Amino acid sequence: MDEGTKRGADAVEERWRKGPWTPQEDKLLTAHVNLRGGGRWNSVSKLTGLRRSGKSCRLRWVNYLRPDLKRGKITPEEESIILELHASWGNRWSAIARSLPGRTDNDIKNYWRTHFKNSTPPSKNNVENKPRAQLLTQQQDEEMRMTMNEIEQAAVAHDMQQEMAYVYPFTGMLQGGSADGSITDGSSEEEVSWGGLWHLDI
DNA sequence: AAGCGTCTCAACCGCCGCTTT
DNA sequence: TAAAGCGGCGGTTGAGACGCT
Numbered sequence: 001m002d003e004g005t006k007r008g009a010d011a012v013e014e015r016w017r018k019g020p021w022t023p024q025e026d027k028l029l030t031a032h033v034n035l036r037g038g039g040r041w042n043s044v045s046k047l048t049g050l051r052r053s054g055k056s057c058r059l060r061w062v063n064y065l066r067p068d069l070k071r072g073k074i075t076p077e078e079e080s081i082i083l084e085l086h087a088s089w090g091n092r093w094s095a096i097a098r099s100l101p102g103r104t105d106n107d108i109k110n111y112w113r114t115h116f117k118n119s120t121p122p123s124k125n126n127v128e129n130k131p132r133a134q135l136l137t138q139q140q141d142e143e144m145r146m147t148m149n150e151i152e153q154a155a156v157a158h159d160m161q162q163e164m165a166y167v168y169p170f171t172g173m174l175q176g177g178s179a180d181g182s183i184t185d186g187s188s189e190e191e192v193s194w195g196g197l198w199h200l201d202i
Numbered sequence: 203a204a205g206c207g208t209c210t211c212a213a214c215c216g217c218c219g220c221t222t223t
Numbered sequence: 224t225a226a227a228g229c230g231g232c233g234g235t236t237g238a239g240a241c242g243c244t
Contacts (some may be wrong), residue, residue, distance in 0.1 A: 094232060
């Protein structure tokens with residue numbers, strides 16, 4: 001059965017914009033996430049006035065707008081991590097991405113397809129044949145080992161978020177916004193505020 | 203300089219599983 | 224408890240950039 005017919009929210013598709021994001025849309029989304037945080041992506045699209053689905057907003061943020069994203073080529077170190085983790089986990093790109101701070105599952109997926117798809121090394125753990133639950137347990141063990149490294153990286157990401165707050169100072173001008181980027185309670189005013197932001201010449 | 207093939211990356215689609223009602 | 228809503232994930236595609244002939 002077609003997803004669009006089954007799921008009501010996604011079924012009204014004509015009203016959603018598709019295709020490449022404009023700089024204005026990027027700024028709106030960035031400002032909103034900086035102000036109110038991620039998650040609840042459907043409400044993000046409503047509150048910002050963006051004619052994008054919640055899924056599309058999430059994807060844009062996760063793959064492109066996040067301040068802690070690392071740009072540029074995959075380094076040899078990263079490549080060896082990808083190879084190692086892929087041997088253990090298979091195509092679990094999001095899990096692999098969590099072990100490579102600043103890289104998205106999309107980055108890794110694209111990189112793998114380009115460089116290794118047609119020369120896949122034999123998986124030492126034969127991951128393709130393992131049940132998902134077993135994979136998850138193995139993955140959790142692996143992730144536990146990465147924890148200390150991730151804590152360090154999170155600290156770096158926190159610094160970068162503060163930097164973003166500097167880059168997008170107009171977010172602080174909005175009603176309900178606070179200087180430290182903390183999330184405030186939703187109100188009937190916020191739609192008005194975001195509607196106003198949508199019309200800002202930014 | 204033009205044509206062609208390859209690479210890179212942004213974005214969409216469909217499915218799955220968790221959460222909420 | 225079942226259904227609906229939603230977020231997350233993996234697979235796939237298409238357009239633009241780039242390099243080679």
